[in-house]
Amino acid sequence: MEISTKRSKRKRLLTAYSFILPNFLGFFIFTLIPVCFSLFLAFMEWDSFSAPKFVGFQNFIRITKDTTFWISLKNTFLYTVGVVPLTLACSLGLAILLNQKIRGMKLFRTAFFFPYVTSLVAVAVVWNMLFHPSLGPINQFLELIIANPPAWTSSSDWALTAIVIVSVWRGMGYYMILYLAGLQGIPRELYEAASMDGAGRWKQFLNITLPSLRSTTFFVTIMLIINCFKIFDLVQVMTGGGPGRSTNVLVYQIYNEAFVKFNFGYASAIALVLFIIVLSITVFQFKWNQIQERA
Template structure:
C-alpha cells in the first residue's frame, strides 16, 4: 500500500513553519510597507505607488544599482574561475591535499565583519601593513581604501579571499562525481588537457556550475557586511552597494516604506536573474 499523500507535507511542516514565520510573512509585510510612508514609530500613511515612482526617478538609486551590478559581474566570474581552478588542483592526488583544502576553506569560516577588519589592517592607508612595507622598500604608499578605484579592488580582493574556499568545496564534490572512465577514454584518444577540460569537465560539471553561479550571484548582490567593515561604503559612496543603501534608507533615514520598496525591486531583479540563468542552462541538465 502506498503511504498517505499528506505524509511528505508533515515532514516539511517544521521547516515550512519556521520559514513562513521568519521569512515569508516578514517579506509580505515588506510589500505592504512599500506602499506606505512609515518611520517605524508613528502611524503608517498609505501613499500608493509613490515610493516606486520616486525610486524610478531617483538617479542615486540607479547609480547604486549600477555599482552593485559592476561588483557582481566582476566578483562572480573571478570567484567562479578561482574556485574551479583550485578545486581542479585539489582533486588530484598531491601531497598535503587535506592541508591545502583546509587552508583554502579557512577564510569561509570567518565572519565577513572580521574579514573586513583584517583586510583593513592589511590595506589601511596610514597604518596598514602593506603600505608600511611599500614605504620600507622606498615605494609610494597606495591609497588602498581612500581612492575609489583601489577601494573597489580591495573589496573584490577581500571577497575572493573569503568566498573562494566555499565554492571550491562545491566544485570538488562536482568534480569527484565525474566518472574517471571519460578521462581515460580521452587520454587513449590522445586529447590534451585543455581539450579534456572543455569537452569533458565543463559539460559534466554543468549542474554544479549552475549552483555555484546562482549562489554566488545572489550572494554578491546581497553583500554588505564586508564593505561595511572594510570601507564603510566609502570613499564617499564608491563601495556602497544596494543592501547598504537600503539599510541606510530604512534605519538611518528612517524611511521604512521607501526602503521596503527598494527591497522589492531588488527581489524582482534577483528573481529575474535566477530564472534567466536557469533557462539559459536548462536547469543544469547535461545534454
C-alpha cells in the same frame, strides 16, 4: 486489520509532520510574514512612529529620481561582475589542484575553506589593516614595484576593488568544495579514453571537465549572483559605503533608509526592486541553461 493499518499510517504521518512543523513555523514567522509586510510597506509611507500612510507608487517614482539608488545599483552590478567570474575561476582552479593525490591534501582543503566559516567582521577588520595605505603590508610590498600604490579603502577609485578581492578570497573555498564534488563525479574512464586518443590536459579540460561540470557551474553562478546582490556586511565594516558613495550598494542603501533615516516604506520599495532584479536574472539563467542543455 485494515483499521490498525490506517491508524499506524496516520501515526507515522503525524510523526513526520511533527518533525517538519518547526521548520514551517520558522519560515512562516521569520520569512513569509516579514516578506508580505515588506510588500505592503512598499506602497506606504511609514517611519515606525506613526500609522502607515498609503502613497501608491510614489516610493517607486522617487526611486527613479534618486541618484543614490542609481549609484548603488551601478556599484552592485560592478561588484557582481567582478566577483562572479573571479570566484568561478579561482574556485575551479583550486578544486582541480586539490583533486590530485598530493600529500596533506585534506589540510590544504581545510585551509582554503576556513575563511568561509571565519567571522566576517574579523575578516573585514584584518583586511582593512592589510589594505592600510601606508602601514599595510600589501602597499609596503607594492612600493617595491610601483611608485604610488593604491589607497584601497581610502580611495573612491579602489575601495570597491578591495571589497571584491576580499569577497573572492573568502568565498572561493566554499565553492571549491562544490567543484570538488563535481570533479569526483566525473568517470575516470573518460580521461583515460581521451588520453589514449592523444588528447592533452588542456583538451581534456575543455572537452570533458567543463561540460561535465555544467550543472555545478550553473548552481555556483546562481548562488554567487544572489549573494553578490545581497552584499552588505563587508561594505558596512570595511568602508561604510564610502569614500563618498563609491561602495554604496543596494542592500546598504536599504539599511540606511530603513534603520538610519526610518523611511521604511521607501526602503521596502527598493527591496522590492532588488527582488525583481534578482528574480529576473535567475529566471534568465534558468532559461539559458535549458537552451544550452538542448543544444
